Amino acid sequence: MITFDQVSVTYPDAPGPALPGVDLTVAEGELCLLVGPSGSGKSTLLGAVSGLVPHFTGGTLHGRVTVDGRDTRTHRPRELADAVGTVGQDPRAHFVTDTVEDELAYGMESMGLDPGTMRRRVEETLDLLGLAELRDRPLATLSGGQQQRVAIGSVLTPHPRVLVLDEPTSALDPGAAEEVLAVLQRLVHDLGTTVLMAEHRLERVVQYADRVLLLPGGGRPPVAGDPAEVMARSPVQPPVVSLGEAAGWSPLPLSVRDARRRAAGLRTTLAERYPQGPPGRLPAPAPAGGAAGGGKDHPAEVRDLAVRRGRTEVLHGLGLTVRRGETVALMGRNGAGKSTLLRTLMGMHEPAAGRVRLSGVTPHRTPPGELLRHAGMVPQDPRDLLYAATVTAECAAADADASASPGTCRALVSRLLPGIPGEAHPRDLSEGQRLVLALAVVLTADPPLLLLDEPTRGLDYAAKSRLVDILRELAADGRATVLATHDVELAAEVADRVVILADGEVVADGPTADVVVSSPSFAPQVAKILAPQRWLTVSQVRRALAAPVGAP
Template sequence: MIRFDRVGVVYEGHGAPVLREVDLHVPEGELCLVVGRTGVGKSTLLGAVNGLVPHFTGGTLRGRVTVDGRDTAHHPPRELADVVGVVGQDPLAGFVTDTVEEELAYAMEQLAVPPEVMRKRVEETLDLLGLADLRHRALHELSGGQQQRVAIGSVLTAHPRVLVLDEPTSALDPTAAEEVLAAITRLVHDLGVTVLLAEHRLERVVQYADRVAYLPGDGTVVHGPPAEVFRHTAIAPPVVELGRLAGWRPLPLSVRDARRAAAPLRESLAARPAPAPRRGGAEGDTVLSAERIVVRYGPVTAVREVGLELRAGQVTALMGRNGSGKSSLLWALQGSGPRQGGSVRVVREDGRPPKDPKRVTAAEARRLVGLVPQTPTDLLYLESVAQELAQSDLESGRGPGGEAGPTARRILDRLAPGIPDDTHPRDLSEGQKLALVLAIQLAAAPRVVLLDEPTRGLDYHAKEALTGIVAALAAEGRTVVVSTHDVEFVASAADRVVVMAEGEIVADGRTDEVIVASPTFAPQVAKILAPLPYLTVHQVTVALESAGAAR
């Protein structure tokens, strides 16, 4: 169905090809998972399937890409629209109508699908993706995860033979992600749809893949059965990392398979001291106090009289399903978002009385509370990466290479190394854009740092770097709040977990207590090794190494 024959892609101004000598064949009715670090060319590979590369992006395409027998070099995207459906990384950028129902119908209108068929498909898709209650809602009013589901649904209604999905679950909570992936799997198994899917949160999708295409970063693509490819990849989900560590063969790709192989490992770990729980962060003084916060959007109450205290040196994960009010709460704490009730007080470092970020100047508010939004491009407005970084250093009072702290460039290089200074921010991948905005905001080192879905678009290595930066901020006495659906990141980075539902806090406690108690939020290692108190592969590694050293 999809065939790459000796394909290479070179963009103007880039010396090295993004893709080179790629040979890849994806048969009809297979799900091919595309993996690799941020910026290695996954989006270029996906874009070549429907002709966006090079018809829209520019650059030079060598070799031949065919989809259902059509050569993409001679068929622009509009001539492949009946065969290939594409969902990009930023769903909001692809919307062309105002409401959910209109967006689901739009692609079918362009393909001249009869009205009675359109109505039936819209209803089927609303039920398939759990969107029925949102059918008349305006798209801009939806949460990021809800927008993601609408974007996928707008493609599914056209019944394409090939689906190209770029990070389809990145903005979804674990339950919603499972629903979407289950729907995609049904399309593959029952209807013979061919799916090419790129995803950084491999723990969610690897068990569904028939084939893996791994981009190591040199322009080539290594592909084959998942268990074979992941044996040697530089990135892998926790279940695979644990399988490598334990030497399991065949390599497990699901929690179920890993639990079957894990009995000897559990027995070995049970005989050793349990890992110490993460510190609770309670040793620091209160930095931010929020009381009875209320946020409304018309008749909809997004946050219902929420109270929250954040302490110095504490990393708090804010979790909950899509639309539970997490982003609204963050914006209310930061001061820029709507707040119809309640108060926020942030303690200042110079000993002056606490201030509400909503009641001070923008410059002072940035030093009190920094926020990285879900859509990082909202904060990018200059012409190059170097200009963005220099402006951040200027506003933060940090000269290039000075002793006041890490500059934005140093932080960026830790998160996503190798981004050239002269690159336009809009030309970066979604993960690189996020890394740039993180660097810009963290350079100011505010007392409170709020991160809204910061791991979206980041690979495992970048998330490890982000964990280190978050830990360093906490060590400086700052408090960090991370709104996220990424349970694996929470397991490694957070001291405390706060769970929201319908605008209210329903759980608040130590990380190992809250996430293990919920099957939805439990990380893979916790599920595999339960009832042992392990959350990450790193904890298991340390336990095994300490046992070896003791012997």
């Protein structure tokens, strides 16, 4: 169905090819997963299948890519549209209509399908992706995860033979991600659809792959093969594979189910060494003065908050206090109100009722320049913060705005994700690279409260690890962080507290282990494998196994 014959892609002025020589055949009805570090060429490879590379992206394509017998060098994307459905990293870039139902129907209208067929397929897709209640909603009012599902649905309705997906679950909550992956499984198994997918959250998808293509980056040749064999040599691995390596299991497990079947001995060893359970994190430092009432000593304090958008009350009766040095993860299904809460903390929504205070000031009544001394926010779309023509200019402007030493912002960028070229335009960066740049811009001002909306979207495991290190340093320095995330592994690694929202209300609030271990949706892979013990991360387990017997 898809054939790569010695394919490489080189962009002008680049030091080397963005995609090294790829020889690959993806059969009909196969799910092929692309893995590799950020910048290794995954998006370029996907673009070569859809025809976007090189017809719209520029650059030089060497070799030959064929899809369903069509050569992408001679067939432009519109001539492949009936065979290839593509969803990129930014769902909003795909939208051409205003409402959910119209967006699902647009591709079929362009192909001239009859109204009866269009109506039936729209209804099927609404049900498949859990979008029926949103059918009349304007796209602009949807959460990021809801928009992602609509973008996927819009390419499913024309029934393409090939699906090309770039980070399809990155903005989805765990439940919605499972639903989307279940749909893809049905398409692959029942209809013979071929799926080529790039995804950084391997813990969600690797168990479903028929084959894995590893792009190691650095000009090294790609490696294709059985998922377990490729994962064993991959520089990026899901926690279940890393735990298998730490425990010495062979072959390595790819799913929680496989790992649990082998974990009895590991659970026994950990229980013998730590009969009271894993050593917990040190509590976040108490606010100066120690008063529970807080005021200026609390970076954020919310009381009985209600927020309306139009006639809809999206937050109601919500209370939250964030202490200095504390990292709080906001979790919950798409549309639960996480992003609305962050925007309200930044003064972007005026409360309909209740009170919001940041270190003693009221956000929506505070001038933006002064508010930035109390809090900084990286939104879901980092382009909202980026306006300069190059990365270098963006960093220089951030240094000037924050009165920071020249080079401060650029040093943060290099630390989070090395290799981002200073002369590149922010719009030409990948989603992950843009997020890193926006995060560095905000951190340059050194705010006491950092608000992050889906901060690991587009980040590989190495970049996520560097982000975790920075968040821990900020916490040690007394900085507070509130992050809205669907990344349960990030929450397990870095959060002191987890707050779960549902329909605009707090339904759970407590120490991370207390909240996530008992949750089938929000538990990390290690917690699921080692339950009922309360281990959360591979790094926790590695330290425990390396410690001398009897160590506290």
